[in-house]
Amino acid sequence: xxxxxxxxxxxxxxxxxxxxxxxxxxxxxxxxxxxxxxxxxxxxxxxxxxxxxxxxxxxxxxxxxxxxxxxxxxxxxxxxxxxxxxxxxxxxxxxxxxxxxxxxxxxxxxxxxxxxxxxxxxxxxxxxxxxxxxxxxxxxxxxxxxxxxxxxxxxxxxxxxxxxxxxxxxxxxxxxxxxxxxxxxxxxxxxxxxxxxxxxxxxxxxxxxxxxxxxxxxxxxxxxxxxxxxxxxxxxxxxxxxxxxxxxxxxxxxxxxxxxxxxxxxxxxxxxxxxxxxxxxxxxxxxxxxxxxxxxxxxxxxxxxxxxxxxxxxxxxxxxxxxxxxxxxxxxxxxxxxxxxxxxxxxxxxxxxxxxxxxxxxxxxxxxxxxxxxxxxxxxxxxxxxxxxxxxxxxx
Numbered sequence: 001x002x003x004x005x006x007x008x009x010x011x012x013x014x015x016x017x018x019x020x021x022x023x024x025x026x027x028x029x030x031x032x033x034x035x036x037x038x039x040x041x042x043x044x045x046x047x048x049x050x051x052x053x054x055x056x057x058x059x060x061x062x063x064x065x066x067x068x069x070x071x072x073x074x075x076x077x078x079x080x081x082x083x084x085x086x087x088x089x090x091x092x093x094x095x096x097x098x099x100x101x102x103x104x105x106x107x108x109x110x111x112x113x114x115x116x117x118x119x120x121x122x123x124x125x126x127x128x129x130x131x132x133x134x135x136x137x138x139x140x141x142x143x144x145x146x147x148x149x150x151x152x153x154x155x156x157x158x159x160x161x162x163x164x165x166x167x168x169x170x171x172x173x174x175x176x177x178x179x180x181x182x183x184x185x186x187x188x189x190x191x192x193x194x195x196x197x198x199x200x201x202x203x204x205x206x207x208x209x210x211x212x213x214x215x216x217x218x219x220x221x222x223x224x225x226x227x228x229x230x231x232x233x234x235x236x237x238x239x240x241x242x243x244x245x246x247x248x249x250x251x252x253x254x255x256x257x258x259x260x261x262x263x264x265x266x267x268x269x270x271x272x273x274x275x276x277x278x279x280x281x282x283x284x285x286x287x288x289x290x291x292x293x294x295x296x297x298x299x300x301x302x303x304x305x306x307x308x309x310x311x312x313x314x315x316x317x318x319x320x321x322x323x324x325x326x327x328x329x330x331x332x333x334x335x336x337x338x339x340x341x342x343x344x345x346x347x348x349x350x351x352x353x354x355x356x357x358x359x360x361x362x363x364x365x366x367x368x369x370x371x372x373x374x375x376x377x378x379x380x381x382x383x384x385x386x387x388x389x390x391x392x393x394x395x396x
Contacts, residue, residue, distance in 0.1 A: 128395020150220035176336035230276030
C-alpha cells in the first residue's frame with residue numbers, strides 16, 4: 001500500500017497500540033482508583049464477551065479478600081489474554097466509568113471512538129457511580145442528600161393497566177413496560193409496590209396506601225409510575241367506557257404526595273412518570289378526545305392559621321408525561337412504549353453522572369429521531385418544583 005494509511009485504519013492501530021502498551025502502565029492506578037461496583041460490572045462485561053470464563057470470574061471474586069486484590073487479579077488475567085483482551089477491558093472501563101477512563105488514559109481522550117463514531121450507544125445495564133463522582137456530588141450543597149440509610153429505604157409505586165373491560169382497549173406490550181420499569185427501579189434500590197389492572201377508584205386507594213408506607217420516613221425519594229390509557233389531565237381505569245367513564249385525575253397524585261397529605265415526603269424528591277396520555281406495530285395510548293366536562297376541577301385551598309407552619313402546597317416534584325397535551329404516545333405491541341424504553345436506556349447510561357432533570361431532558365431528546373417519520377411524539381416535563389439537583393447514585 002502506497003501513501004498514508006486510511007484514517008480509520010490508522011486510528012485502529014493507534015487504539016490497539018494503546019491497549020497493548022498502556023494497560024501495564026496503569027496497573028497500579030487502576031488498582032487504586034477502580035471501585036468495587038465497577039469491578040463487578042467489568043467482570044460481567046468480560047464474561048459476556050467470553051474473554052473470561054466462569055472459573056476466572058469466581059477466582060477474582062472469591063480468592064481475594066479486598067477490592068485492591070480483586071483489581072490486581074482482574075488486570076493480570078486480562079493482560080495475559082493479549083492485545084484483544086486489553087482493548088476489551090479499556091473499552092468497558094470507558095463505558096462503565098468515563099472519569100476513571102480519562103484518569104487512566106488521558107492521552108486517548110482526543111482520539112475518535114472507532115467502534116462508535118456517533119457516540120450514541122446505550123448501556124443495557126446500570127452504570128454505577130464512581131467513588132470520585134459520588135464524593136464530588138455529595139459535597140455539593142445544592143443537591144438533595146442521599147445516605148446509606150435512605151438508599152435502603154427507597155420505595156416506588158408502579159401501576160400498570162393492561163387488560164380493560166373493553167377488550168378493544170387492551171394495551172398489548174404493557175407487560176414489557178412493567179418488566180422494564182420494575183428492573184430499572186429495583187436496580188436503583190427502590191422497593192417496588194406493584195399493582196395491575198386497577199379501576200380509577202383502586203388507583204386512588206393504591207396511592208393513599210402508598211402514602212402510609214413505613215419506609216417513607218427514611219427514604220430520600222419516591223417514584224410513582226402509572227401506565228394506562230389516558231387523556232388530558234386524566235388516567236383511565238380498566239372499567240372505562242365511552243358512555244361510562246372510569247377516570248382518575250392526575251392532580252390527585254400531587255395532592256396525596258404533597259406536604260398536607262404526606263408530611264413524611266416533605267423536602268424529598270417525588271418523581272412522577274405517566275405513560276398514559278395522550279394501541280398493528282405501533283399503537284396509541286390515547287383513546288378518547290378531551291372534553292371539558294371530563295377535566296378535573298381546579299383545586300381550591302384556604303389560608304392556614306398563623307400558629308401553623310407555612311408549607312408549599314406543591315414542592316419537590318418533577319414529572320415526565322409521555323406526550324404533550326392533545327397528542328398521543330406510542331407503544332409497540334412486542335417491546336412496549338417508546339417512553340419507557342428510552343427512560344431505561346438513558347437512566348442505565350447516564351444516571352451515574354446526571355441529575356433527574358438532565359436525565360428527563362435526554363429522554364425527550366431521544367424523540368427527535370422518532371423511528372416512524374409519519375408519527376411524532378414528544379414527552380413533556382411537567383410541574384417541576386425541585387429546588388436542588390437530585391442524583392440517583394446508582395451502585396452506591
